[in-house]
Amino acid sequence: MTLASDIVFIPASELPASANHEAESRSPEQCRDSHPDIPMAVSPQIKRVILESPVVSSGEEEVSFDETDGVPEELSARDKLLQMRQYIVKGVLESEKSYLAILELLIHYKRSLEASSQTSKPVISEEDNNAIFFNIKKLYAIHQEFVKELEPKVNNWSHDQKIGEIFKMMVFQFPEFGKYMKNYQVAVTTIHRCSQENPQFQEIAGKVTFGSHAKEVTNLEDALFKPVQRVQRNALVLHDLIKYTPEDHEDHRLLRKALDLSQYNLEEISSTIRESGALPQEKRHLVKSSFLVELVSGQRKVRYIFLFSDVLVCTKKDNNRKASNFDVKWIIPLCRLTIDTHFDYQDDLKHSHKENIEAMKKKIGQLKSELRDEVKYEEARVSKHWSISGLAAARSVDKLKRKIHELEAQLILQLPKLAVKLTHEGGKVHTLLMTTDYEREEWLETLTSLCRKCGHDDPSLSTYEVQELVNTSKALPQVNKFGSVLMQKDEEVLNGTLNVTVHKLNGLVTPCDTYCCVEMDSYDHFFMKARTNICPTSADPAWDEDFELELDGSQTLRVLVYKKVDNKSDRLLGRGALELCKSWLKTNFQEKTISMNDVSLVISVRHTPANRTMRRTPSQQKTGVFGVKISTSARREGKTVPSIVTACIQEVEKRGLDETGIYRVSGVTSEVQRLKKAFDKNVRLGTCHVTDCDIHAVTGMLKLYFRELPEPLFTEANYTNFVESLRLSDKEAKEKCMLGLLHNLPDANYYTIVTLLEHLVRVAKNVKENKMTIHNLATVLGPTLLAPAVKDTTTNPLEMMSKTTEQVMLQSAIVNYFLSLAAQGRSLRRSAQV
Known part of the structure; x- marks a missing residue:
């Protein structure tokens, strides 16, 4: 059933040439057949007005801008002010056009109801109609004239352009706004009374749609409140214009007069309204x-x-x-x-235990997969016939949901500090x-x-x-959308890598030392993923630092900007967030500006899906290091472990053991790539560069080296054997099999793995400082050391993603097993095998 609240306004220009004539000659039933969105409850006269009404925009848009965005640095201080003045005026014009569309919508509703009042069955009386839409036509005429005068000025803009007189003439019309505001409570009361008296009007007033394709929907009462808000906005715009109009500009004096006059009128209006109680108190929300x-x-x-x-x-x-x-x-x-x-x-x-968090997160992932299978099974049963087995499937679904909710509650308890x-x-x-x-x-x-x-x-x-x-x-959306990722379909979950470049910060008033921290969520819990270097003593800090972040069911990217105060504490200057989704993320960089109150940060973002991050393509550079078999590199250097591995390990143990998030926090991508090129060119040159680089860039380069090996360090041939051995229930048999597989690997692989694992155990011993437990290290490095190369396949993408999630857990578990053995004092060396 179509309600009166579903009215859609169609522009006359979009109708056939004969549409208006046909609208007058057709019967109500014929009109309904051609335009089913128009309810039969509305009289033919109202339908005719609706058919001739223009499409209205989705509502008044808030125009936002950054104070330095697009302003060339070489401009003088005065030119920068004038450039900002231009942006403000342009924004005012765009906002006014949107606002005019709202007023036009209200006028068309008024006309439709006027037409109805002339019939034998009016929706509301003419008197009530005039009370609700009091002075709307005059407000429309005022703003229409304002746009008519301002638009040619904007289209032919120059820094000498004068617009003060136009704003002053608008302010002279404030008494008309005052009349509207005094009547506003009468209009609202009339809407409520008419809605109680006539269900048809209640349907019309309960839902006002801005445009046939727009998503924004509001009721008539909210739409009528827009002019009240507009009066206050006009005064704020004048403040901004004066701020960016130099005092020697001819407009400065006129704008000052306009502001003084507007403030006087606003005080007069407010005083009268307060005495009469014309405006309602703000509702609790x-x-x-x-x-x-x-x-x-x-x-x-x-x-x-x-x-x-x-x-x-x-x-x-x-x-x-x-x-x-x-x-x-x-x-x-x-x-x-x-x-x-x-x-x-x-x-x-x-002090939250992150290994517990990771374990619970993985368990929830497994339960989600089971839940999806059960739901499919239940839907298949219901579509055929209802049976006892169908009831059992429904109970199984409820049981899995309860388990997920229980684990969610445990996760919520773990992290906060x-x-x-x-x-x-x-x-x-x-x-x-x-x-x-x-x-x-x-x-x-x-x-x-x-x-x-x-x-x-x-x-x-x-x-x-x-x-x-x-x-x-309670049904309204919550701030932390807990559980939303867990119940998303696999094709909606983001995996792979996210390249983030932090460019520059706009809007600082005084020079200071600044840096940025990047956070990203993993199944609704946020972790610090990267941190820029400190940009010293600048009012226009620029970093242009790149980071490659691993996505794990992530939905949101957060950035926090800090001012360096002292060694004990830093001051938060601003924070902002980007919602991540496949609809806008691309494989090429997308530049985004994140607003943070008084400042804004410019970043670029690029997404690489999981099926493209682990190709393990062999290097075309035969003398290089990256993409070259580890046995080739070791044999060429005459060593058991390639120099790139030992150099990075030594550097981490020299100055990175106390670094928070070592191996988890990403290094600057450009610095990682410079290190990579140095090693590919000359191993000795790369070894020298390692000592001068940020420690997170060193660990990032080492992870990249293992990720780009033509085959994983644990070898593809033995991958299934490691997985099967891990699943053994007998502890002694499991240990014997796992160590046997490790010791039987090719020499270069074996020596590199043992050297790396022993190093990671030493890292984990400093967990109080670096916050990296054995479990954390295994989670970060497991896929890098064990994941086979991604091959082109005809397998269903959803099945492949589901399998990938399970495999990542197994890969981390294998590394975790060996690290746990070593941490307990069990030697991983061949010479210690019993």
């Missing part, structure tokens, strides 16, 4: 919601936090209840909230734990902003009212 961890008497508890515009609500999710599965634990009115982050706390999981203390005015204290600086800053910024706005009025909500508030809000 949900701002953020998320799973967080609360520290209760030293114990971690999973909580679901709802942040409303005036109150913070902490709940416990109860999966065993259907009626209300969020039980309220405590509430704090924002007007009585104090926030503190400068304190220490104690609990058993303050950054505390936020929330104190109620009465003295009650609650401590929430968060995972990353990004997440904590996001919550602090939002809480602080809302606390400033909420004033001193206590919302005085009863427990019942709070529970009802939560129940009506």
Whole structure:
């Protein structure tokens, strides 16, 4: 059934030449057959207006710009101001056109309802129609004239162009806006009354669609609030224009007068409205919601936090209840909230165990695969007939989902280590734990902003009212989309590598030392993946540093910019994020600007799918090192282990054992490539360069060397044998088989593996400083050392990706087994074999 709220406006220009005539001559039934989106509940007169109405844009667009984007560095300070002035004026024009489209939409609704009021069955009366759309036509005429005067100025722009008079004439019309704003509450009250009296109008007012293809949808009440917002925006635009108009420019004086006049008019309007109560109070609304961890008497508890515009609500999710599965634990009115982050706390999981996190993440991946198979089985059963086995399949699906939810809860408990203390005015204290600086800053910024706005009025909500508030809000999207990756289809999950180039930072006012950190999620948990070098004492810092990051079910790339303060702490200047998806990621670099309040960061991003990252193509450079068989390199040098491996290991043990995230954090790609070229040209030259490079570039180059070997270090011939031996349940038999396979590898492979594994054990002994456990190291290096070359195949891509995920887990497990043996004191050398 088509509702009145599904009205679609079709431009006359898109109709056949005879369309208007046919619309008048056809019966209502014929009109419905040609245009099924127009409901029969609407009278023929309204239909006719609808058919002749233009398509309206998707709504008023916020125009954003960066203060230095596109401004050549060689311009003078005055020219830069004028360049920014041009961008602002152009943005104002584009925004005005979008706003005009909204007003035009409202006018067409008014005309449609006017036509209805002349019939025997009006939707609403003419009086109510005039009350709802009061002064809309005058506002439209004002803005239409403004655009008409401004557009030729923008199209023929020069730095001497004068637009102050146009803005001043707009400000002179503010009394008309005042009349509209005074009537706004009358309009809203009339909408509510008419909606109760007439279901047909309720359908029309409940859903206003901006354009036939636009996604943005709002109700009539929201659309009528746009002019109220516009009045305030006009004053803000004048502030910006004055800021970027030099004082010696002829427009400066006119813009100042326009601003003074606008402020006077706004004060007059606000005073009158406050006295009459014409504008409504802001409604309570949900701002953020998320799973967080609360520290209760030293114990971690999973909580679901709802942040409303005036109150913070902490709940416990109860999966065993259907009626209300969020039980309220405590509430704090924002007007009585104090926030503190400068304190220490104690609990058993303050230092998260990443090996547990990786194990749980892999287990969830396996359960997801099982769940997908069960769902397919159940759907196949239902499509044929219902049976006892179908019921069993449904129960199996529910059981797997419960297991996934249980593991999700454990994951949430493990990671957080950054505390936020929330104190109620009465003295009650609650401590929430968060995972990353990004997440904590996001919550602090939002809480602080809302606390400033909420004033001193206590919302005085009863427990019942709070529970009802939560129940009506729980279906809204949450901040951390936990479990969303786990339930995605395999073709939607991102794998492979992401090349990120951090270019430059715009918007700094004073010179300082700055650097950037790059975070990326892995199945909804974020990890620091890369860090740029410090750009010293600059107001225009530029890094142009490249990083190659491994994707593992990743959805979001986060970047944080820090100002170096001292050795103890650094100040966060800004943070921003990019949502990663296959719709915009390409195999060539895409440049993106990430806005961070007062500053913005320019980066470039490129995606390489998993089936292209492990080709292991042999080198065409016979005298090189990369892409050359390891036995060839060792024999050429007369050594058991190639020099490139020993040089990197020695350098890491010399200055990298205390480096946080060693082997996990990516080095700058350009520096890795320079090292690679040096070794390919001359091994001795490469060995000398290693001592001067960033340690993460050294480990990145070593991983690249193993990844580009023509065959994996553990050899393809023995890969299946290693996997089968790992699955043995008898510990003694497993150890004997695994060591036997290792010792029977070709000499160059065997000596290199043992040397590397012994080195990694030494790295893991410094886990307190570098945060790299044996499990972490195995996870990072397993696929690099064991993954066979990807071959062109006709296998279904989804099946191949599913198999790849399982193989990655096995490869990491093999390396983890040998590292665990070595860490326990068991020698991996042939001479120690019993």
